[in-house]
Amino acid sequence: MSTVWKHKDLLAIRPLDPAEIGLIHDTARAFKEVLSRSIKKVPSLRGKTVINLFVEPSTRTRTSFELAAKRLSADVVSIASESSSFKKGETLKDTGLNLQAMNSDIIILRHPAAGAPQFLAERLHAGVINAGDGAHEHPTQALLDTFTILEKFGKHDAPADQKLAGLKIAIVGDIQFSRVARSNIWAMGKLGAEVTLVGPTTLLPQEFRRLGVKISHRIDDVLAEANVIMLLRIQHERQKQQLFPSLGEYISLFGLTHERFKRCRPDVMIMHPGPINRGVEIASELADGLNSVILQQVTNGLAIRMAVLYLLTGGSGPQGVKA
Secondary structure (H helix, E strand, O other), X not given: OOOOOOOOOEOOOOOOOHHHXXXXXXXXXXXXXXXXXXXXXXXXOOOOEEEEEEOOOOOHHHHHHHHHHHHOOOEEEEEEXXXXXXXXXXXXXXXXXXXXXXXXXXXXEEEOOOOHHHXXXXXXXXXXXXXXXXXXXXXXXXHHHHHHHHHHHOOOOOOHHHOOOOOEEEEEXXXXXXXXXXHHHHHHHHOOOEEEEEOOHHHOOHHHHHHOOEEXXXXXXXXXXXXXXXXXXXXXXXXXXXXXOOHHHHHHHHOEOHHHHOOOOOOOEEEOOOOOOEOOOEOHHHHOOOOEOHHHHHHHHHHHHHHHHHHHOOOOOHHHOOO
């Protein structure tokens, strides 16, 4: 029986089952083919209105959602907090209700408060997409990350929950404050991968073990076996205090340097959700090297976000994608 998308919103990876993740991936695969054409536009969302409401700064995610909606022929409006009525004291609820009153079909929200998209979704009949809420989740990032991994390592004939079975993935860096890490833990685990989190004790609490992952405080212990290494930046904007002695010490203990790269598998996949702090979590040359799929992640993000917008507005999956 084929999977049908039944959700009004996309707020998190945690509530999704592997088949639903697979449906998004399969639909994104069809849209990626569309994006390879000379005319990269389809009429799937013609007549629909999509609002980008970004209360936090963003380059990749905001632009990707905007382009995805335009590629689907939707009408798109992007709003930053600096140009919104938040500056005048308007609440998130009132902002959402006003945007909905303008016949918006989808509101894409990035917000510094964990739970803000859920709060809005419970009060609107318009669809809500979480584009990152505090240190909670960033579902489309995890979807594009797993999509990218599947392109190289995926077992495409396996059941939905075994597509990444046997794959060893290391997520390195600031785990505590990373919404990307949390969404990827859920997505990778649901697809059968073995996930190891790596970071200093101050940025990687033992409580993460409850999510079914392994924990290491030594990057050198995981390099030789990892099929995928995902580097995360330090989330300085969410930290209330200095959680490691110095940047130099962090680089020496957890940075993916040239010397460390020599211990990795020849076919290791290097990932980063961006923005990259070159020379901190990863050497600049490695970020641009043959093992890096960082720009491929960005490309795949457009297809994933097209798929999500399409499914949330009633699309029927990959078989419904039309020229």
